[in-house]
Amino acid sequence: MDRITTQAPALVLRPWDPADAVDLVGLCQDPALRRWTNTPVDDEAGAVRWIQEQQRGRAAGHRFAFAIVESRATSSEGRLAGHMVLKNVTPGGASAEVGYWTAAHARGRGVASRALRALTDWAFTTFAGDGLARLELLHQVDNAASCRVAQKSGYELATLLPAAPPAFPRDGHLHIRSRSAQVSALVDATRR
Template sequence: MDDNEIHLEAGATASASALSLRPWRLEDAVGLAEVYGDPAMRRWSSVTIADEADAVRWVRVQREGWESGKRLAFAVLETRSGDGEGRLAGHVVLKTPHGPSPEVGYWTAAHARGRGVASRALGALTDWAFTAFAGLTRLTLLHQVDNLASCRVAEKTGYGYDGLLLAAPPEFPLDGHLHVRVRGR
């Protein structure tokens, strides 16, 4: 996948810079390792990234997802100059885009929280997904019940609460919320 094939923009607000979403690159590994130094990232993420080598492996998995078409992951960058490059602020992903209910996911770097980065990036990904995949009619979003920030992001971006998912350890150790967004809503 050529990094220039997909590039999304999420506009600036009065209190936040513009966002650029693009496929992950190996040079993002340094910033990714720094982001995972945050205790909140380690709490909510199912992935462990302890150093730059782990980050490089993770980025390679994301790139393999693009090549297979099964996991379309974007680095979210805060931009100011309009060149599409900037500081790593988060991640959004569309999983199994050709399946019956593709799932979206996201995280936000500590320095970018509280400024609408997650909701703007998720909104851009959602709009892109419904445009890029003509037959796509619904997207799902899952989060642990105690992740109130993710619940707010889901609701803010039009993913309505759809039900409780019971824990399924070890992969899903706690109950979760299922949110759904339907095309055109």
């Protein structure tokens, strides 16, 4: 449960660590990231608090946050490339939510979609016994890049959601990926 890996070019999804704080501050200065997320990181102390919040969610079993790290051929980890999270996990709950963001240097290279597919596989495998059957992905309606990532990762657009300020200040899209679609994709892949 600590690490998830993707195929080449390799990514590692691992729990956030306090040692990530300095890099996290740098990534969170990106204006595009600030526009699309509510990650309140302005300095190292804020980064440490944010990482501790992710760790508390993992310990409580309802929020599983991962740092996306680009893997290098010469070592197990390279540069921090983003964030992936499975949240609102409840025992016996049929649905949970996924979220993500990528660093400016990682955008446009398929990092978010590869990491999202890996998280999706992990979530449906890890929580299948608890009844997890549906993952939801929400993004603001004007975030076309997130819409493309959702669609590339097999999340179907389900509906338009009205704005719900302050957490969701603009109208949004709700994308859904069901476990049955996940199983069908795996069966199709084994037939090839």
